Amino acid sequence: MNKTPILALAPMAGITDWPMRTLCCEMGCNYTTTEMVSAMGYLTAPDSLHVYRHLLAVNKEEPSPAVQIFGHRADLMARAAAKLSDLGKFSAIDINMGCPAHKVNSSGSGSALLKNLPLCAEIISSVRKSTNLPVTVKMRLGWDDESLCAIELAHIAEDCGADMLTVHGRTRMQQYSGKADWQAIAQVKQSVKIPVLLNGDIVSAQSALDALSMSGCDGIAIGRGALGRPFLFAQISAALAGKPVILPTADEIIDTAIRHGEMMRAWKGERSAVLEMRKHMCWYIHGRSGAARLRTRITAVDSMDEVYRLLDEFRCLQKNPHDS
Ligand SMILES: Cc1cc2nc3c(=O)[nH]c(=O)nc-3n(C[C@H](O)[C@H](O)[C@H](O)COP(=O)(O)O)c2cc1C
Structure with a gap:
């Protein structure tokens, strides 16, 4: 591969808001997408409705993200795309054809x-x-193993003027179970001329290198692997440049979690920031000494001061793991 691959943060509802995107971009992510937005909901909501203001918020410090829309009526999808484009803050319109949630x-x-x-x-x-x-x-x-349609849909998308595809290597019926089929994504890549991003199960620099080399894709999109680990983008960038992959220190993890919390608080206020940070903190400390014991307390924190106290406690535990 000659060109620098696209290292994307995959869209995740409730997660890929501007603080998360900003942190990932600082660490080498070069393509982001907002959480999914209902085309119909967006078109019918009053402009002041804070749900959409939050879903569509962009930090002026971050590279402009793509905005993802979902829906099933072509006219509404087109109107929503036009209205979102007019906001002048998004780099692309992404159409969701992958969400497996029943209500969608x-x-x-x-x-x-x-x-x-x-x-x-x-x-x-x-x-x-x-x-x-x-x-x-x-x-x-595809919907299930009996109705695989990724290659056919990729051709349709290309013929209809799409500029890029992201392919999650699972069927809808698999939801998030089993392994993403990178080989199947490679076949999609070979069948079209537009860029294709591989998505599914990239959790380390090595898996990113493997996915890129075996699929020939133009980039990768990382979802769950980036939860509490924006550092993964720096690790992948290092590996692509042939440099050593350095894991973050406990201090780096905690400082990043604190910054995440500060951005949340500045943006959404204390109460919402606390609720959002409960899940992010669990992801930041996952797999580290004392994490299991702290997790129960983290899920019950109700002020940002308490969030920071627990992170400090966690910092001490990393230095003196026997205290756990
Ligand atoms: C909590 C969560 C929320 C998600 N929300 C969206 C979404 O809004 N739009 C979308 O296209 N995919 C969404 N996805 C799917 C991811 O973008 C990605 O396709 C999937 O997680 C597989 O990639 P991964 O193995 O790197 O996580 C979501 C996934 C998770 C876990």
Whole structure:
């Protein structure tokens, strides 16, 4: 591979907000996407509704993210894409054709679209016509093993004007179980000319190198592997440059968690920041000395001061692991 690969943070609802994206970009991530946004919900909500203001918030310090929309009506998807493009703060419109959640699929959106390829074509073409931004599609391999359609959908997307694909190497019925099929993603990559990002199960610098070399993809998108580990992007960047992969120290992990908390508090206020940081803190300390014992207390914290006290306690535990 000659070009620098795209190292993307995969969209994750409730997680890939601007603080998370900012931290990942500081560590070498070079492509991000917002959490998914309902096209219909966005078009019908009053402009002041804080849910959408939060979902669509962009930090002026971060590289501009793509915005992901979901829905099942081509006209609404196109109108939402046009309105979001007009905000002038997104780098691309990403169409969600992969979400396996029942409440999204029951209306025919997300991965339910994989059962209706003509509708996929209509949605991609309509969104393409509605914006000058790049249009990208995030998809799975198919609805189930009997209806794999990734190659066919990739051709449709390319023909309808999509600029890039992200392929999660699982079917909808697999949800998040089993292993992502990188070979199947490699076949999608070989069948189209537009860039393809491989997604699924990248959790280390080595798995990133393996995924890139075996698939020939233009980049990778990392979801769960980046939870509490924005450092993973720095590790992958180092490995790609042939440099040693250095794991973060306990101090680096804690300082990053503190910054994450500070950004959250400055943005959403104390109460929401505490609720958000409960889950992020569990991910930051995961697998380290004393984490299991602290986790129960973390899930009950109710002020940011308490968050910082627990992180300090965790810092001490890393220096004196026998105290745990
Ligand atoms: C908590 C969570 C939320 C997610 N939300 C979205 C979403 O909003 N849009 C989307 O396209 N994919 C979403 N995904 C799927 C991820 O983008 C990714 O495709 C999947 O996790 C597989 O990649 P991974 O093995 O690197 O985690 C979500 C995944 C998780 C775990």
